[in-house]
Amino acid sequence: MLKNIFGKSKKEKKSLKEQQNLSNNDLIPSHIAIIMDGNGRWAKKRALPRVAGHHEGMKTVRKIARCADDLGIKVLTLYAFSTENWKRPKSEVDYLMGLPEKFLKSFMPEIMERNIRVQMMGEKGALPTSTQTVLNEAMERTKNNSGLILNFAMNYGSRAEIVRAMKDIMVEVSKGNLNVDSIDESTITNYLMTSQLPEPDLLIRTSGEVRLSNFMLWQLAYTEFWFTDTLWPDFNEETLMEAIHAFQKRNRRYGGLKGEEIN
Ligand code: V07
16 A cells, blocks of 8 residues: 555544544635633633633643644634733733743744744734744744744734724825725725735634624624634634534535625
C-alpha cells in the first residue's frame, strides 16, 4: 500500500474530518468567528480570581486553534479584547494585555510547524507598547504562512471600525481618487479591517449571552449564529463540532441552492 509522507497509509490514520463522520460533501465553514465569553464566570464558580478564568480561556484558544487547523478551516477570528474592556479594573486589563505574550511564548513553535498565520484587527495604537511589539513580531514572523489565519480582535469595536472606514473613504473622495456615485457595498467592505478575509460563515458566542456586543456588524450580515451556555474555558473540540454540525444541518436545508438564490 502506498504510504504518505508521514509514513502512514491512508487506512491506518483517519483524518479529523473522517473521525467526526464528516463527508466531503459536508460544508466546513471557511471562516468561524467566536465571542469567547464566560471566563470570569468560570473562575467565580470555582472561587478563583477572574484572571484564572482568562488564563484557562487562553488554553482553550490553543485547543480550538489546533482543532480548526485540523479541520481545514481557513480563518478563525477570536474576540480577545473589546473597546469596552478598558472599563475593567486596571489589574485585570494589565493581566489581559500580557496574555498575547504568554500565549505566543508557548505556542509559537507549533504555530510555525502548523503554518498558521497570526493576524490582528482593532485599534492597535492604544495597546501598551510591549503588547504591540509582541503582536507585531508574531504577525511579521508568520506573514508568509499559508495555513489557518488566526485573527485576533484586539481593542476592536465594529462601529469604530465603520467610522474609520467612512473617514478613509471621505478622504479619498475629497482628493478626487474616489467618485461618490461609484461607492457601493463592496467599497465599504474594502475599507474595513477584514478586507482581505472572507465573511464569517459561522458566529459562535459562549456563556449564554445572545447579543453581538459591537462585533463585526457589517461582516455578519449573512452569517449563521450559534449560541451555547458553555463557558469559554469549558468549550472544547466536541462543542466546536456541535456548532459545525448545526451549521451543516442548516445549510443542507437549502439543498444545492447557491448563496445568491437563497438570500
Ligand atoms: C485573551 C483568553 C481567551 C478568552 C478571552 C479573554 C482572555 C489569547 C490571546 C492572544 C491575543 C493575540 C495574540 C495571541 C494571543 C488573548 C487577550 C485575551 C487580550 F497574538 N487569549 N487572549 N488576548 N484571553
